[in-house]
Amino acid sequence: MADNILMIEDAPAARTRKRRPTIEEDDSYLLKIQKLANAMLKSIRDNELGLETNKSKETAKKRSVRMLSASTTSAKKKRKVPRKYVRMPVVINEVTERLNEFVTNELKGTELQLVIQKRLYYSDTLQSQNRLSIPVKQMENVEFLTTDETRTLNNKVNKIEVLLVGPTLKVYNKPMELTTWNMQSSVNYVLKSHWFEFWSENRACLKEGSKIQVWSFRRGRQLCFAVVCVEKPGGDDQEDVVA
Structure with a gap:
């Protein structure tokens, strides 16, 4: 147990x-x-x-x-893309023929030569600008000045008094001035002083977009210019520049 x-x-x-x-x-x-x-x-x-x-x-x-x-x-x-200038054929018509006869026979002018053919831009018609721009890159002839005139434009005076003939072959009664403006990439010639007044008197011919020609000639030793319209706005080759 x-x-x-x-x-x-x-x-x-x-x-x-x-x-x-x-x-x-x-x-x-x-x-x-x-x-x-x-x-x-x-x-x-x-x-x-x-x-x-x-x-x-x-x-x-x-x-x-x-x-x-x-x-x-x-x-x-x-970014602004620079617009490339496309050189258009120089217009030769009854307007240029009449100008040639007027300068040679009436004004006894010599050395008549085309300086530039261009469109009349909006800026060329502004009173605030009061100038006609003559871009060097678009010029047909850059050797229309004498050595003394070139020297004058390059010094402090920087202007030459010139005589101007309008599109109706009338001599403008107020002197115009030729000068130069320094641009970013080039130098442009400019007609100024009484340009807006001149344009106002001839605005029926010098409309914005018109194709104009600026000719230079001499009366004795004086430098003169003539501005004529060779094509009205809306021509077949309206655009003289392309992007």
Whole structure:
């Protein structure tokens, strides 16, 4: 009987040895699992951050490309492309023939030569401008001045008083001045002083868009000019310049 009691009392002890691990072992096991889980989470986070960084870099790169493209397009729109002058055939008609006869026979002029053929621009008709522009790049003849006249235009005086004949072959009764204006890429000749008044008196002939010719000639030693209209606005070759 005693032996049976001892066996019964010993049984719980044996079962106790087979129980689950102790609390310390549980804590150690959980700590290992937590470390593994943290390591996995860190790895996943790093991968995600790496993807996000790459995406951010890609997005920033695309944004920069778009901004550069937009800036280039805007610059192209704002940039003024220089207009290239296309030289048109010189017009010879009854107007030029009458001018030749008038200068030679009536005014006893000499050295008649075409200086420029151009369209009469809007700026040539403005009172605020009060000048006729003679762009050097469009001139038919740049050697119409004497050495002394060239020297005068290059010094501080920078002007020569000239006589002017209008499109109706009438001598204008007020003296005009020839001078030069320094442009960005060249030097232009300019007829000024009483130009707007002259144009106003001849506006029926010198309409904006008309093709005009400016001729130079001499009366004795005096430099003179004649301005005539050889083609009305809206001619077949209206555009003398192209982009």
